[in-house]
Amino acid sequence: MTELVQNIADGLGRGSIYALLALGVAVVFGVMHLLNFAHGELITVSGYAAYWAFITGWSWYLIAPLVVVVAIATSIAIEQVAFRWVRNAPDFTLLLTSFGVHFLIEAAFFMYVSAAVRSFDRPDWITKTFDVGGINFEVFDVVVIAVTLVTLGLTTLLLQRTMFGLSLRAAAEDFDTARLMGVRSDRVIRGAFALSGALAGIAAIFWLMRAGQTTPGAGLTPMLKGVLAALIGGLGSLRGAVMGGFALGLAEVLLRSRLPDSIAGLTDGVVFALIALLFIFRPQGFVTVAHAERV
Numbered sequence: 132m133t134e135l136v137q138n139i140a141d142g143l144g145r146g147s148i149y150a151l152l153a154l155g156v157a158v159v160f161g162v163m164h165l166l167n168f169a170h171g172e173l174i175t176v177s178g179y180a181a182y183w184a185f186i187t188g189w190s191w192y193l194i195a196p197l198v199v200v201v202a203i204a205t206s207i208a209i210e211q212v213a214f215r216w217v218r219n220a221p222d223f224t225l226l227l228t229s230f231g232v233h234f235l236i237e238a239a240f241f242m243y244v245s246a247a248v249r250s251f252d253r254p255d256w257i258t259k260t261f262d263v264g265g266i267n268f269e270v271f272d273v274v275v276i277a278v279t280l281v282t283l284g285l286t287t288l289l290l291q292r293t294m295f296g297l298s299l300r301a302a303a304e305d306f307d308t309a310r311l312m313g314v315r316s317d318r319v320i321r322g323a324f325a326l327s328g329a330l331a332g333i334a335a336i337f338w339l340m341r342a343g344q345t346t347p348g349a350g351l352t353p354m355l356k357g358v359l360a361a362l363i364g365g366l367g368s369l370r371g372a373v374m375g376g377f378a379l380g381l382a383e384v385l386l387r388s389r390l391p392d393s394i395a396g397l398t399d400g401v402v403f404a405l406i407a408l409l410f411i412f413r414p415q416g417f418v419t420v421a422h423a424e425r426v
Contacts (some may be wrong), residue, residue, distance in 0.1 A: 137266050138388050139381065144272025146380020147279035151334035152357025153364060153372035154286065155327035161367045162299065162323040163218065165225045169209055169232035171354025173202040173331040174338055175240065178249075178345030185251040191340070198339065199332030206328025207321060218320070233354070240347035253343040275337050282333055283373060286326070290369070295322055331357075363406060365416030374417050 152170070159167050180201040184194045213232050217224050257271040290296035298319050338353055339345065360379045364371025382405065387398045409416075 133266055134388070137268070138384050140266070140268055140272055142381035142384035143377060144269065144275045144380070145384060146377035147275045148334050148337050148353075148376075149356045149360045149379050150279060150373045150376025151282065151330050152353055153360035153376045154283075154369060155330040155334070156357045156361040157364070157367060157369050157372040158299075158323050158327045158330070160361065161369075162320060163214070163225065164222055164367075165214065165229065166358065166361075166366070167327075168226070168229040168354060168358065169213075169236070170327070170331060170357055171350030171352070172209070172233055172236040173205050173328055173350070174335040174353050175236060175345070175347065175350035176205045177201045177332060177335040178339055178349050179240070179244065181339050182249040182251055182345055191254050195336045198336050199329060202332030202335055203325050203328035206324045206331065210321060210324040214320075214324075233350075237347050237350075244347070246347060248344050248346050250344040253340055257340055271337075271341065278333065278337075282330070286330070286369070289326075295319075299323060299326075359406065363409065363416055365418035368416075368418040371416055371418030378417075 155173075156167060156170055159165055159170075177198040181194050181198050184197055189197070209232055213228055214225070217228050220228075256274075257269075259270045260267050261270065262268075290300060298315075299322065334353065334357075342349070356379065357376075360375035361372050362375070363378055364373065364375025379402070382402050383398060386401055390398060390401070
């Protein structure tokens with residue numbers, strides 16, 4: 132029982148990062164019906180910004196807000212440079228554009244920066260643990276879960292209590308009607324990418340803290356995790372994105388701890404098999420979302 136509780140705590144810590152990534156994917160999908168495979172590049176760019184700040188002597192207390200600012204700026208820049216020109220294109224064109232942005236940014240870092248791994252010191256506290264009733268908790272997991280819950284609460288308030296949130300939700304329901312009601316599409320889309328970038332930036336802080344390094348391909352894994360979590364929860368549903376993130380994190384940790392040592396390396400494969408079964412019996416994910424036609 133003690134081991135199970137500890138595994139659940141570890142899974143929630145991992146799932147919290149996935150939930151933040153999935154939220155960013157879901158926000159953009161809700162407005163543009165775009166499954167953004169360039170979302171992970173926000174972590175790549177932020178990772179190199181964190182590395183630059185680290186080698187110039189910045190502490191993590193300064194690097195953390197820098198990572199968020201860089202992620203927001205990168206997200207807005209990607210929207211303005213790439214997606215702005217294909218907003219009215221078919222969904223498949225949007226999808227190909229997101230792949231193009233992903234490979235272009237990765238190639239740019241390979242060609243003009245370096246393919247070498249860039250390492251930086253991790254904060255001392257992320258490896259510390261504390262004991263509660265015989266259960267060993269990692270400080271890192273507790274902090275990630277707490278920050279995620281606060282972020283989710285603030286995001287909910289933003290979407291429920293502000294004019295921007297109202298506009299964003301209206302655009303997600305029916306963009307054409309929202310524009311007829313006075314919602315400015317440019318502002319809403321730019322705001323959606325900014326919010327997506329902020330969520331990715333917060334996730335990037337903890338992803339980079341745990342990894343302690345970055346590479347040109349550093350955004351690939353978090354992008355896949357975020358997209359998978361969003362698909363599991365139900366594309367376009369913020370509540371589903373959170374559920375999908377936690378479910379994916381828990382599944383990974385629980386399977387890794389329960390599978391025999393001889394096949395523990397196949398954890399990701401087993402997780403994908405379970406996701407495939409989910410999509411067979413419930414293709415819409417945990418939460419069913421009715422999508423209006425994209426503008």
